[in-house]
Amino acid sequence: MLRLLLMLLLLANAGFYAWTQDWLAPLLPALAEQREPERLAAQVRPELISVLSAKAASAAVAAAVNEPDPLICLEAGPFSEAAVVAAESALAGNSVPDGAVLREPRWQTFTWGVVMGRFADRETLRSKADELKKLGIRYDELTLPPSLVPGLRLGNFSDRYGAETALNSLTRKGVRSARVVPLPTGTAQWWLRVARADAEMQTRLKSLPPERLGSGFRPCAVVKGAVAG
Numbered sequence: 001m002l003r004l005l006l007m008l009l010l011l012a013n014a015g016f017y018a019w020t021q022d023w024l025a026p027l028l029p030a031l032a033e034q035r036e037p038e039r040l041a042a043q044v045r046p047e048l049i050s051v052l053s054a055k056a057a058s059a060a061v062a063a064a065v066n067e068p069d070p071l072i073c074l075e076a077g078p079f080s081e082a083a084v085v086a087a088e089s090a091l092a093g094n095s096v097p098d099g100a101v102l103r104e105p106r107w108q109t110f111t112w113g114v115v116m117g118r119f120a121d122r123e124t125l126r127s128k129a130d131e132l133k134k135l136g137i138r139y140d141e142l143t144l145p146p147s148l149v150p151g152l153r154l155g156n157f158s159d160r161y162g163a164e165t166a167l168n169s170l171t172r173k174g175v176r177s178a179r180v181v182p183l184p185t186g187t188a189q190w191w192l193r194v195a196r197a198d199a200e201m202q203t204r205l206k207s208l209p210p211e212r213l214g215s216g217f218r219p220c221a222v223v224k225g226a227v228a229g
Helices: 002-020 037-041 054-065 081-093 122-135 160-172 199-206
Strands: 072-079 102-107 109-117 151-157 179-185 189-197
Touching: 072 081, 072 199, 081 189, 109 122, 109 160, 122 151, 151 160, 160 179, 189 199
Parallel strands: none
Antiparallel strands: 072 189, 102 189, 109 151, 109 179
């Protein structure tokens, strides 16, 4: 009995070997190709794939872990004119570099103006003023907001519709490059702002004593209904 089992086992092994070599192809289906050539043919741009060495893989992981923190916008305020001076003094006294934090005015109330500018320089402003004089258009020079200085105001209105109507009339008279913008009125509120604070600056600003910084520095908010300088 044992001899019969041994013979059957030998025959089974011999038959399996013959099948893997395709010697039984007429009788049995051939063994499927293990390399799967159809999948290789279906690859999309395989040249873009590279195998990293252990050292290169470790360096890539370390670079990802040590990637610098994102830069964020931080601001503190609002301050009055006197309070913002005191806040800037506090920053200087705590080793915040000069120029790292910028003072920014914002207004909560505004009118609608027809303006020209901001011009590159005062020579350009004078040239535009001469053109307006020849057309018989009255104007005055803008002093606010800083983002429009040097510039010219051709009219001031309580609502946007009135400003747009005046702009259309001026355009028919030959005025070019004028536009309608909100113009600030009243007293400005002051903010201290860092547009791109790195991790070190974020830590430094958030650790400052709050006595002269109001509620301290926090992520910048989207300004709605206010005019910024």
